[in-house]
Amino acid sequence: MLKNYFLYSLILGFMVFNCGGNKSQSNDYIQIELTWKHQNNAIGDLPGKGEIQLNNKGSIPLPSKKWAIYFNQITGPIPEASSLKGLRLSNVVGELYKIEPDPSFSGLNAGEKKDFPYTSVEGVTFNYSAVPQGAFLVYEDEKGVEKTNPVSIEILPFKRKEQFQLSPEDNKPLPDAFWRFDQQAGISLLSPDKLPLILPNPVSTTLQGSSFSLSGNSKIVAEKGLENEKVYLQNFMDPLFSKGSGTNNTITLKIGNESGMEKSGAYQLEINKDQITIIGKDAQGVFYGIQSLIHLFPSDAFSKKNTSLSLPGLLVKDAPRYEYRGYHLDVGRNFHSKKTILHLLDILAHYKMNTFHFHLTDDEGWRIEIPGLPELTAFGSKRGYSKDEKSFLQPSYGSGLLPDADKSSGTGYYTRNDFIEILKYARERHIKVIPEVDIPGHARAAIKSMEARQARLQLDGNKSASEQYRLFTPNDKSAYRSVQNYPDNVLDVCKESTYTFIGKIFDEIIKMYQDAGVPLKTMHVGGDEVPEGVWKGSPSCLDLLTQLPKGNPKDVLTQYFLTRLDKMLDERGIQLAGWEEVALIRIPKNPKGFRYEPNPNFTKDGFLAYVWNSLGESVNLSYRLANAGYDVVLSNVTNLYFDLAYDGHPAEPGLIWGGYVDTKTAWRFSPNNQFAAVLKDNQGNDMPVTQWENTMEWLKPEGKKHIKGIQGQLWTETVKTADMVFYYTLPKLLGLAERAWTTEAAWEAKRFSPERENQLNADWEIFANKLGQKELAKLDYIFGGYSYRVPPPGAKILNDKLTINTPFPGLQVRFTQDGKEPASNSQIYTSPITLKKGSQVKFATFTSSGRKSRTVTLPAKEGELTD
Structure with a gap:
């Protein structure tokens, strides 16, 4: 999933950065692994500290000179290492840097590791996006021929605030499950009837009349000039419905100039028992009426073949706030x-x-x-x-x-x-x-x-x-x-x-x-x-x-x-x-x-x-x-x-x-x-x-x-x-x-x-519920699905009971108490969990398609992140 990007695994306890897109390592080349141990950023009078480790994983020695390890780092080199002995860091151009041996470097034999500690007065690392990546070695062999080979990079995990604190004025709380719980505490699960049916929320929505049964037999009728919109809707519906199923009824698409439809993109969507009518100020408005119609489909409609879908009777009048x-x-x-x-x-x-x-x-x-x-x-x-x-x-x-x-x-x-x-x-x-x-x-x-x-x-x-x-x-x-x-x-x-x-x-x-x-x-x-x-x-x-x-x-x-x-x-x-x-x-x-x-x-x-x-x-x-x-x-x-x-x-x-x-x-x-x-x-x-x-x-x-x-x-x-x-x-x-x-x-x-x-927060509670109860589940499947961010849950421990929440009510949290990673078949969280002495609870947010967030583990070590 994260090809050519940082791969992090809190399960394994380290992050591996692979410079992907490069030839595989061969015994004919020097094979080096670089490990970065970041201890803390330079904050005020406290110097930054860290260590670079070079490990020769191959059978050919790394010589004492005439080589360089190139890498990219968006915040400056590792960071600005001012007391590094044995190696020398320099900028090439942009955010490309290189590590070269200084005169005291004596070489690195096959199978040998060497550590190079440093202190620094500048440079800040704030997350795993800011670490060295894409490394490769350039060197001369014994015949003076230039050779190159990828260098794997291992980044040891950031668990404590001093590893990503920005300055003495950095007053952010530790961004863990406890912090998230407090941020999300004011958001409750709302009844679905309190949520808007369509996102973005239309100018007005009025429920009326009986529902409409949409199926593969529903016929689309469009005025001249709306052929594109008709084809779009038909192509969208065809994969959702079983052929030949459902009631024969009609969806009508047309241009009109109804009240409140002065802006380009304005539309009116009306649904009753017998038909759906979409009237647009222009073709764009008809298209947006189609999107609002699709928003009325149940979120699970996009993951299967449907015989029919029941859509509520309503009248939507809508127009965009901004033209751009x-x-x-x-x-x-x-x-x-x-x-x-x-x-x-x-x-x-x-x-x-x-x-x-x-x-x-x-x-x-x-x-x-x-x-x-x-x-x-x-x-x-x-x-x-x-x-x-x-x-x-x-x-x-x-x-x-x-x-x-x-x-x-x-x-x-x-x-x-x-x-x-x-x-x-x-x-x-x-x-x-x-x-x-x-x-x-x-x-x-x-x-x-x-x-x-x-x-x-x-x-x-x-x-x-x-x-x-x-x-x-x-x-x-x-x-x-x-x-x-x-x-x-x-x-x-x-x-x-x-x-x-x-x-x-x-x-x-x-x-x-x-x-x-x-x-x-x-x-x-x-x-x-x-x-x-x-x-x-x-x-x-x-x-x-x-x-x-x-x-x-x-x-x-x-x-x-x-x-x-x-x-x-x-x-x-x-x-x-x-x-x-x-x-x-x-x-x-x-x-x-x-x-x-x-x-x-x-x-x-x-x-x-x-x-x-x-x-x-x-x-x-x-x-x-x-x-x-x-x-x-x-x-x-x-x-x-x-x-x-x-x-x-x-x-x-x-x-x-x-x-x-x-x-x-x-x-x-x-x-x-x-x-x-x-x-x-x-x-x-x-x-x-x-x-x-x-x-x-x-x-x-x-x-x-x-x-x-x-x-x-x-x-x-x-x-x-x-x-x-x-x-x-x-x-x-x-x-x-x-x-x-x-x-x-x-x-x-x-x-x-x-x-x-x-x-603002009252409106946000409604919007957050709309996402948690409908939109995110839809995003799992609509148009083939999207890899949206699955938010890790928040947590609070009180009287040996663990309470869990999410930013979008309606999302599922699953947990384990046996030390295993939570999976899509793990127990669903429904009420506070009693913590057993000496045991850990692991939990994560899950999507309807089985994707999951980062795993939270509680209790965590004091001063360390929960996930």
Whole structure:
């Protein structure tokens, strides 16, 4: 399930990291295992401590010199080991590091182990996503021939808080079963009749009349123009019903203009004894009426053949809150197959999401075929080790030694036909695909690919053609480091060949949309995280700057670049979209530094700004941009970055720099009071919500018109398989969908207060019950099923009795008292368990399909995690 990703097993008591996608070890190669024993992070005056162990598992000695073990680690090397003797750690570039012998290293004989303890003053490890991975050995044999071989990595478990504590100010409780119990204590099991029938919750639902018997004999009748919707519904129903069974009755699909159906996507669903009628404002509305109809199916209907299904008589009137309801997937950092994308589009459509933001390029990978520029995929879609990075991009995020697309998520791309198929599939589900080509930063894959092209054509003697699409100037002396630690990932925006390249990319993508029969209305150009220091040493930029207004080179040239991009897209009839940076300008502030303000130069140009920064003083950045006249998609990191870990448990994968995002965090996002959307930071400390509310600019009525919608983001530095895509996405997506579609909640725009939180928590109890009693069981099977996160249970011990709860009432917990792991046939928890002296209880949450959460073991050792 976790191919090419960290594999953790609390049963075995250790974690094994395999650099997958690489050749199997052979007796002809040196075979090394690296074990990392992490004792504690550097916290205040307390130094970090740990140990690296090298174990020669083969028959060939590791020499005293001329070798290196390469590995990736997203937080810095193991961490910044400052007292390591015998080995030397250094950064290659990005998050690729290497271990080499220092002069005191005497070699490692076959079968020999050596330990290398260290202390550190920097570097923090927060969970298993932040450990070394994807390691491989590069060395010279006795003949001076370079050889390579994978290195297995064993990570000893994190059990105590000091192993993942972030700072002296880290006040988070130990994220164990006791903490979870307290977090979930206010959520009770509700009667099903108190729960909404449909998710997202419609504008109105009125039960009326008799039920309808849906079966394989039910006939679908559709008006002209709704052929796509008819075929979709028929294809969905066919596998669910036995042929020739049930009553002959009718489902009617049509376009209408009923009261309350002013918005695109609005619909009315009416069910009575004799027929089902779906009326849409447009074809999209009919499609959403179909999704609501499917939501009425019992959750077990998707796992078997049914004779018929009884659907309640009702009238649903519904319309979306926001016109833009988006989901973003990064396939640059780690590639995800066409099959995964199509499976994702199915579930997005089911929850009425209508935009798929497709992040196709980044520093670590170019993922779309562009005719005429074969190096973009022949070089830029592959990651692996090649000397001096001549054959493909270097390994990143644990992608390992070889560029094997079947075994490593570091390698892969969509052919032109793949991309067209994705566009057509999305269109059939009323999902707009917005492609992102991230420029001018985050462009290392493109730059290195065009350098490979230049080298090939130069070798062929075709010098003029070799420079046609070049993005880099060899004698550029600019010195910079991007956020991801690259010194070479920004396009030279002063070279004409850069714009020739960009125009070529735009035109080829436009042709793919044309061939798919899908209009391309918006192109996302990224525009984020351009580091300080770029372009200062570029000869072409030094020349161009003499012709432009005075100012900081980065600021002046960014304005120049965006102006040219906007013109290029405008000529093609396409809107420019980008991350918030495309709409910001830096204003110097005393005594030093900058502050960011809305850029008045582009407010009339129709830019679409995706605002992700909601940290600290930027909590109202989206409000300020919308109030200034920019169209905005709310993409807040603190609520809507799905790649952030669900919680602070070290076995919970994901990043944490922007906090923790679980389903409730996504659900409680409040577009009209973002100050109160998150109450604590990633160290468990209170946010200054009331201070923000009282001192910062709120969204004004005119600005509210510029809030186009909401988007969840899944960045994939830590996401390497399809299973992990859906683990991170579900059930967070359901919280996002509720907020993007459903009418504004009564508590949302209110200022922070205990009353607001009480109203919010009362609504959350209903939503959590809907997930636990219906939605998660459905996700086990609908569209073939999804590997959503199964939440581990919480627990409390009082008077020798163990009480267990879950965040989503209705989920099953199974337990054992004989020391065995709980299984799908273990005893079901129904009431508090009496603890027997000297024995342990093991328990876990189970899905309807038999998948399980992490196992909790109680009693646990004092100061150690329960799971």
